[in-house]
Amino acid sequence: MFVKPKIFLSWLALLLSFASLFLSAWIILPAPNMFLLTLAVGAPEVSPWLFLLNFSFFLLSLFYIRRRNLQGLVYIFSLIGLLICGWVLVNIPLTQMQMDRAMKQGLGANYLEQIPIQVSAKMQSHPFNLVNFFRGIALGKTRHQKDILFASPGGVPLKMEVYQPPEIGKYPAVVVIYGGAWQYGNTHANSEFNQYIANHGYTVFAIAYRHAPQYQFPSQLDDVRTALNFIRKHAAEYEADSERMVLLGRSAGAHLAMLAAYQPDAPPIRAVVNYYGPVNLTQGYKTPPNPDPINSRAVLKAFLGGSLEELPNRYEIASPINYLTHPLPPTLLIYGSRDHLVEAKYGRQMYERLHNSGNTAVFLEIPWAEHAFDAVFNGVSNQLALYHTERFLAWVLFKQ
Incomplete structure (x- = not known):
């Protein structure tokens, strides 16, 4: 018919x-x-x-x-x-106003004036650009090295990727740690971000670590600390300034970045950037999100080797929120209000504890964003996050 x-x-x-x-x-x-x-x-x-x-x-x-x-x-x-x-x-405009207010509250009303003009001139001029959304954010040229072996614990090869600005020089170091529930992921994750940041005057080290459940905590933290020692030792080879280093992680990687930077014997770390990372594993186990698409308790058991009832001390030791007993590097925390893997309330809790203990901290919350919102590099949420992240990095690493 x-x-x-x-x-x-x-x-x-x-x-x-x-x-x-x-x-x-x-x-x-x-x-x-x-x-x-x-x-x-x-x-x-x-x-x-x-x-x-x-x-x-x-x-x-x-x-x-x-x-x-x-x-x-x-x-x-x-x-x-x-x-x-x-x-x-x-x-978007209201969220940007709230984020701008949070940055000034955490870093000072005049924090932008402390960033050199030659650095601020390279940054995104608007928190959200519709043209960039449709066309894509320009990444620029970089030098990129892969498969750099930095350790072999127990015969497991751990490698990193390095992104460098196009011109030879000496640059602040940004160490990037990928997420993946401590169980999967690789150094090529979020490569667009790494390339963008490197093009704007940073040496970016994207590092690997051993994965659960085969390797349980603190193996992952040990690997991050080993990577940091390697970077400091070989900083000159990669044109990195070992005294100006920031740790940036996403999800499980953000958890490891905080833990590594907050250790009493941590190497000099200028700041930590936490994209939607777990901070309180004890509370996360007690009150998992609802709905819980990844089965949070099973993920924590695989990472830590057992339940909270079986290993309460290990959950405490593995929670960055329990390390606020000494001065810590400035911390930027970025979470989505609709995150159903790591709820934003934990990021807010971490911010309040940092702020109340006299440490510099900024908490940014994106109302519509879910976990891993920055997977879409030119997306709405990542444009907002990138805008403030590069200002935070410039403030802690270049401020006059």
């Missing part, structure tokens, strides 16, 4: 408008499993694209579709999708 083109296109518009709404819905819906978590992470970060998609179907429902039953459904689906995506977009 022959189907008229307009009827076919109307049904196709209905199907696609529903698909667009389905994708948009994960901006506000909590993901119950890992598959849907991918959608929940990505949807808010590509919300401008989803907004345009929903808007297209909204126009179709008004001016093209004539069958009333189909027209009404496409209209409703697209309108709901528009409202969801619009929530992210209209909140």
Whole structure:
């Protein structure tokens, strides 16, 4: 039976408008499993694209579709999708104001004036740039070395990647530690960020560590500390300034970055940048998120070798929040309000403890963001995070 083109296109518009709404819905819906978590992470970060998609179907429902039953459904689906995506977009200016206020509260009202002009001139000029969203953030040229062996504990080769500015010189060091529930991941993760930061005047070391459950805590911390010693010893070879070093980690990597920097015998660390990292493993085990797409208790058991009831002391030792007994490096904490792996309340708790103990700290929270929001490098959340991260790095490493 022959189907008229307009009827076919109307049904196709209905199907696609529903698909667009389905994708948009994960901006506000909590993901119950890992598959849907991918959608929940990505949807808010590509919300401008989803907004345009929903808007297209909204126009179709008004001016093209004539069958009333189909027209009404496409209209409703697209309108709901528009409202969801619009929530992210209209909140960008307010979120930026809150983040700017938090930076000034933590670093001082005039902290930007302490950054040399030649450094600030290279940074992103706007916290969110729609052109960069669609076109991509320019990464620039860098020198890149792979597979640099820095240790072989128990015969396990541990390697790092190094990203350097294009010109020969001596640069502050940014040590990047990947996430992955302490069980997976590699040094090439978030390579766009590493390349961008290196192009802006830093030597970036992306380091590896042994993974759970085969290797349990404190193996991962030992590996990070070994990497730091290697970097300090070989700093001149990679044009890095060992006295100006920052640790930056994501998720499990942020946990390791804090632990390594907060040790009483840690090497000189200028600052720590924590992207959505666990800080209180004891409380994280007691009150896992709901929903809990990665089974947080199982992850912690694999990492630490047992449950909280079996190993309470190990959970305490492995929690960065328990190391606030001495002066610590300035810490930048960035979390998403909708994070269902590491809830933002723990980042806020860490900030309050740091602040109350007299340490410099900044807590930034992104209302729509899920865990690993910066996986989309030119996405909405990462643009905001990158804008403030590079200012934090410049302040701690170049301030006059």
